[in-house]
Amino acid sequence: MTELVVGVDVATANVRVQVHDPAGAVVASASRPLPQPVRSPSGRSEQDATTWWPAVRDCLAECTTALGAHRTEIRSLSISATSGTVVPVDGDGHPLTAALMYDDRRAEAEARIAAEAGADRWRRTGITPSAGSGLARIGWLARHLPDGTALVCHTPDLIAWKLVGHPVATDSSHALKSGYDAVAGEWAIEVFEALSVPDLLLPEVVRPTTVLGAVDARGAAQTGLPAGCEVRAGMTDGCAGQLACGAVDVGQFVTVLGTTLVLKGVAEELVHDPAGAVYSHLHPDGMWLPGGAANIGGSALSDVDTAELPGLDTAATERGPASVVNYPLRGEGERFPFLAAHATRFVLGAPEDRIDEYRSRLEGVAFCERLALERLAQLGAPSEGAVRTAGGGARSIAWCRIRASVLDAPVLRVRGAGTALGAALLAASGSVYPDLSTAAAAMVPGGELVEPVPAEVSQLDDSYRRFLDELRTRGWISAT
Numbered sequence: 001m002t003e004l005v006v007g008v009d010v011a012t013a014n015v016r017v018q019v020h021d022p023a024g025a026v027v028a029s030a031s032r033p034l035p036q037p038v039r040s041p042s043g044r045s046e047q048d049a050t051t052w053w054p055a056v057r058d059c060l061a062e063c064t065t066a067l068g069a070h071r072t073e074i075r076s077l078s079i080s081a082t083s084g085t086v087v088p089v090d091g092d093g094h095p096l097t098a099a100l101m102y103d104d105r106r107a108e109a110e111a112r113i114a115a116e117a118g119a120d121r122w123r124r125t126g127i128t129p130s131a132g133s134g135l136a137r138i139g140w141l142a143r144h145l146p147d148g149t150a151l152v153c154h155t156p157d158l159i160a161w162k163l164v165g166h167p168v169a170t171d172s173s174h175a176l177k178s179g180y181d182a183v184a185g186e187w188a189i190e191v192f193e194a195l196s197v198p199d200l201l202l203p204e205v206v207r208p209t210t211v212l213g214a215v216d217a218r219g220a221a222q223t224g225l226p227a228g229c230e231v232r233a234g235m236t237d238g239c240a241g242q243l244a245c246g247a248v249d250v251g252q253f254v255t256v257l258g259t260t261l262v263l264k265g266v267a268e269e270l271v272h273d274p275a276g277a278v279y280s281h282l283h284p285d286g287m288w289l290p291g292g293a294a295n296i297g298g299s300a301l302s303d304v305d306t307a308e309l310p311g312l313d314t315a316a317t318e319r320g321p322a323s324v325v326n327y328p329l330r331g332e333g334e335r336f337p338f339l340a341a342h343a344t345r346f347v348l349g350a351p352e353d354r355i356d357e358y359r360s361r362l363e364g365v366a367f368c369e370r371l372a373l374e375r376l377a378q379l380g381a382p383s384e385g386a387v388r389t390a391g392g393g394a395r396s397i398a399w400c401r402i403r404a405s406v407l408d409a410p411v412l413r414v415r416g417a418g419t420a421l422g423a424a425l426l427a428a429s430g431s432v433y434p435d436l437s438t439a440a441a442a443m444v445p446g447g448e449l450v451e452p453v454p455a456e457v458s459q460l461d462d463s464y465r466r467f468l469d470e471l472r473t474r475g476w477i478s479a480t
Helices: 049-073 108-117 119-125 134-142 155-164 172-178 189-194 217-223 237-244 306-319 354-378 397-407 419-428 436-443 454-473
Strands: 004-010 014-020 026-033 045-047 074-081 086-089 151-154 211-214 230-232 253-257 261-265 279-282 288-293 325-327 346-348 387-390 411-414 447-450
Touching: 004 049, 004 155, 004 237, 004 419, 014 049, 014 419, 026 049, 049 074, 049 155, 049 217, 074 155, 074 237, 074 419, 086 134, 086 155, 108 119, 108 134, 108 189, 134 151, 134 172, 134 189, 151 155, 151 172, 155 172, 155 211, 155 217, 155 230, 172 279, 230 419, 237 253, 237 261, 237 288, 237 419, 253 354, 261 354, 288 354, 306 354, 306 397, 325 354, 325 454, 346 454, 354 397, 354 454, 387 397, 397 411, 397 447, 397 454, 419 436
Parallel strands: 004 074, 074 230, 253 387, 387 411
Antiparallel strands: 004 014, 014 026, 086 151, 211 230, 253 261, 261 288, 279 288, 325 346, 411 447
């Protein structure tokens, strides 16, 4: 072996740690479960933050034990987690309350204050505070802080603190929706003043891949990591997933098709979306990562028995384009590629049978993906080359072929892509490799190119036009 890097993924349900060699191969991995968040009808969502470090510690220890003497070759580590999850901690880095999770929506009043106080700033940055933002949650915490609070931490901040033995800076990616202005390079001070948030609660902010510190003797003893191993600033799970697909250079885009459809890419300049559906993270090398997360996605198939999916995929492929146009949204409201708070599912026409209806759902999600790419191109961030794809939906070759036909362009399925790999790429950037682009070229696994079905492109294009016409009729997108 040679120089190794570690990617840590602190997800909602579990922690996953992967150790990679310079070619991207996984040489050790481990995972541990986390307690499910406690959620309430009022919009609260909390998780016991004291469980994060033991889970990460034990995963790291399992990996270093498996590596044996090679554990000394670990050079750097980076951590990714959910966006906007925050917890107040004391001066020793101990959580004082449960963490307020990424989907906690208790802070509606604080969101309104934040939106008004920073209106000019938000127009410039493209970030709109909501009850689901870390900023609103920090505002709520400021009114409910327990005695002894020293700092408000994002998940990676707390884990890095445990590894290096002192408080660390947060990264601009996890801080983005917590009130950090990535354009100006500063916290939105006027907004925090309006929310009565003390400056001392806010950590320093650095770009991803910045060295936060080195693993100290205690961290080394608990995890098996070599003392002196660099801990580098990470990015949110969504951004890390993008990087793991190799979308790191200008014009490269990736669609992660899980429960929702998340589309992100790389642009030279900050993308401004007057409608507010697109936002941008700061690239470690100074570029921008525009994109958005839809409410539509794999959830469109949530009522289908997973055992039936392979058979339905085969039948849908044999059938060809659907006779109806389906927007298979579950629930109410859409946020990307258009904003429509009251959007609901619609079907234009009557499906011939179950296969026709199933195929129309796959096409409907693909129509949203195409609209998202076209919208980003209109805003100055066109995609170049094949769109990369990952997530559960990408495992369906039938769905990928339909998506390629809707886009009339190849789709590149990237296997092995995941948040832990993305975190490992950030760890490798500046340590094993000079930059993120070089690290991705060496470490991201090769993909499988899925081509369009030429005979289906024209009919699917007609269905897409009907889809757009219906969105305009309903007022969800502009008439132009």
